[in-house]
Amino acid sequence: xxxxxxxxxxxxxxxxxxxxxxxxxxxxxxxxxxxxxxxxxxxxxxxxxxxxxxxxxxxxxxxxxxxxxxxxxxxxxxxxxxxxxxxxxxxxxxxxxxxxxxxxxxxxxxxxxxxxxxxxxxxxxxxxxxxxxxxxxxxxxxxxxxxxxxxxxxxxxxxxxxxxxxxxxxxxxxxxxxxxxxxxxxxxxxxxxxxxxxxxxxxxxxxxxxxxxxxxxxxxxxxxxxxxxxxxxxxxxxx
Numbered sequence: 001x002x003x004x005x006x007x008x009x010x011x012x013x014x015x016x017x018x019x020x021x022x023x024x025x026x027x028x029x030x031x032x033x034x035x036x037x038x039x040x041x042x043x044x045x046x047x048x049x050x051x052x053x054x055x056x057x058x059x060x061x062x063x064x065x066x067x068x069x070x071x072x073x074x075x076x077x078x079x080x081x082x083x084x085x086x087x088x089x090x091x092x093x094x095x096x097x098x099x100x101x102x103x104x105x106x107x108x109x110x111x112x113x114x115x116x117x118x119x120x121x122x123x124x125x126x127x128x129x130x131x132x133x134x135x136x137x138x139x140x141x142x143x144x145x146x147x148x149x150x151x152x153x154x155x156x157x158x159x160x161x162x163x164x165x166x167x168x169x170x171x172x173x174x175x176x177x178x179x180x181x182x183x184x185x186x187x188x189x190x191x192x193x194x195x196x197x198x199x200x201x202x203x204x205x206x207x208x209x210x211x212x213x214x215x216x217x218x219x220x221x222x223x224x225x226x227x228x229x230x231x232x233x234x235x236x237x238x239x
Contacts, residue, residue: 013038019235023047023152024173043235046176047154048228051221054134054161058213061141061203065096068199069140069164071133071155072147074105079146079169081107081114085192086144088118090199099124099144100136137162142199147171148190153178157223160184160216165209167198183215 013020013035020035020042022028032039068087072078080101090097101111101124108126115124130136137143143159143166150171157177159166166184168174178184185198202209 019043019238021045021235024176026173026176027151045228045231045235046223047152047157048223048225049154049157049161049220051161051224054137054158054220056134056138056161056163058163058210058217060206061209065098066090066199066203067139067141068097068099068144069102069136069142069159070099070144070146071102071137071158072145073103074101074107074111076107077147077149078103078105078107079148079190080111082146082169082190082192083144084111084114084118084120084124086196086199087120087123089192089196091120091123093196093200095200097123100127100140101125102127102130102133102136104128134158134162137164140164141203142167144195144199145169145171145174147174150174152176156184157220160213160220163213163217165202165212166216167195167202169195177219179215179219182212183219184212 020031020038022031022042022044023046028042028044031042070083074080083099087097087099112126115121137159143164145156145166145168148171151173153174156166156168156174166178168178168184168186169190170186170188175186178186180186187195202212
């Protein structure tokens with residue numbers, strides 16, 4: 001952590017003398033290593049989603065084409081550039097594939113330039129910010145996540161609730177949610193071939209596809225906002 005940033009936070013923490021909430025094992029470990037003095041005031045409470053808003057039935061993947069989707073601000077750490085390499089790999093294997101990128105940010109121009117460079121204009125669409133993300137999630141076949149660092153990964157839960165199998169790079173915090181090859185795929189290397197082959201395997205294996213989707217759906221049901229609010233109120237009321 002940047003020294004000046006840490007110093008500024010410590011000054012605020014001394015004045016606050018309150019409890020601190022960690023949203024994942026990764027953030028808990030980060031806090032303990034950087035603010036050890038305040039660890040006794042640290043409580044764990046993972047983020048939550050409006051489960052009913054995103055809830056959808058598990059479906060079979062499309063027969064004719066692979067429909068991918070990702071959601072997040074277009075920042076360097078979100079690493080959307082890597083997803084273009086995956087789409088390009090699948091296209092070179094003569095697979096019909098599309099990718100919706102929902103979100104906006106400073107990386108938009110660089111992403112757009114690479115889409116043109118790879119000739120993926122008919123495969124990849126930059127949608128910008130959208131309000132009803134759940135409608136797009138429910139129409140896709142796969143959720144792909146490329147962030148190099150992720151404190152938690154709320155959108156991963158939203159995708160699971162929408163019935164999608166999630167394939168993600170290991171961004172640390174999202175390892176709390178994804179159990180590799182059980183309720184999703186957690187990939188260690190930025191290898192578009194390895195990532196793309198996982199997509200192809202699931203696309204061609206309906207039973208595995210539905211099994212992963214079902215396990216993901218069961219996982220996100222444990223992160224419903226109703227349970228979160230109950231736990232949060234307990235923290236606020238505790239001394």
